[in-house]
Amino acid sequence: MNILGRPQRVRRGGFPSQAAARRARDELLAMSSERRTAQSWTVARWLEHWIQTRTRLRPTTKLLYARDIERFLIPHVGRTLLSELTSSQLNAVFRAIARQRNKYDRPHSASTLRHVRATLRAALNAAIREDLLTDNPARRVELPNPAQTRAHIWTDENVAAWQETGIRPAVSVWTAPQLAAFLDFTANDPLHALWRLIGLRGLRRGEVAGLRWSDINLDANELTIHQQRTSAGHRVYEGPPKSASGQRVVALDEATATALAHHRRQQQQQAARRIEARQAYRDTGYVFTRPDGQPYHPGYFTQRFPTLVQKSTLPPIRLHDLRHGAASLAHNSGADLKTIQAQLGHSRIDTTADVYTSVLPAAQHQAAAATAELVRNAARERRAAIGRAARKAAKTAKKPGGSAEPDQPEDRRTPGQGHDDH
DSSP: TTTTTOOOOOOOOOOSHHHHHHHHHHHHHHHHHTTSSSGGOOOHHHHHHHHHHHOOOHHHHHHHHHIIIIIIHHHTTSSSBGGGGGHHHHHHHHHHHHSSTTTSSBBOHHHHHHHHHHHHHHHHHHHHHHTSSOOOOGGGGGOOOOOOOOOOOOOOOHHHHHHHOOOOOSSEOOOOHHHHHHHHHHTTTHOOOHHHHHHOOOOOOHHHHHGOOOOOOETTTTTOOOEEEEETTTEEEEOOOOOOOGGGEEEHHHHHHHHHHHHHHHHHHHHHHHHTTTTTOOOOOOBBBOTTTTOOHHHHHHHHEEEEEEEEOOOOOHHHHHHHHHHHHHHTTTTOHHHHHHTTSSSSSHHHIIIOOOOOOOHHHHHHHHHHHHHHHHHHHHHHHHHHHHHHHHHHHSSSOSSSSSSSSSGGTTTTSSSGOO
């Protein structure tokens, strides 16, 4: 059997007799039968075969699978036969991986462990489909749940703590005044319109990298997302968004539409100057391009952004945190989760709710005030009801022949209960 798992014709000759040839044939048939089982595949050999023959994987997904295989799976279980792989062995392997340190000298995160397990499960499920295995031991691997990541808001108190300790959270977002300050600071930056698209409309890095002028309608103040440029290593791939919900129409505010129109004029002027100077230029149709007209590598935006943040003296956030902040700002301005989900292109609304809508302090104070006002209104209504009841009782007591208990039915009174009985 070759590396693709297909049968190969094997020829042997030079046997002294027909009986010897038959014995050799029977031994070869028995060996071929064994090779069709998990006993002839090591985990390393199967993983390499599996990743090489996956034709429908997105390039970035295939790269992540390959990294899991190279860094974690082959070093720990590569020499094990598929037939001997057990869930108890894998649990021990993942405990060992959890004790290792990553390139930042930190323990591997729970999300990393879960991704490695997902890679192994996918590979072993393929082995089941090829009749090499009947069970997937990776599905019984127990891992800690990843910590829920919540966006950290850069309030004045949090900024002061960061300046004192130098410790910053993994995920953080700016307040509306901080985002406004950054957009003012980058007003003359060649990528100002890009920062606005991510910071206000929540576009992904790959979406702005793949945006073309044909995708933008400045008359209608909207753009359409139907492709993105993503990177696997240094190589860039262009294709549709990961899910169907990623293909969407995004509304633009007037200021962002104006920024895009200004960006286009500058791009056209720069192109004219380069052509006049006989410098290399090609009109690729992309919105955000280098001086020669070629689209940027998506990683350039990630490298450029922290430099600008540092120069602006604002508290640090990542480029992707701008997207988190766009969702929070939309939520704070009154947009419901369904609207935000459509804006961000999420396939599931719980992703929008759990990850991207950290409510900003203004909204928190507004909610606290509204809750307190609700209780105050209820208290006022209760006091008013008590007052009305008291006044009604007082009026009844003043009437001639009135009773201290005017609402009590007469047939329920006992003898001697009336006023004249005292």
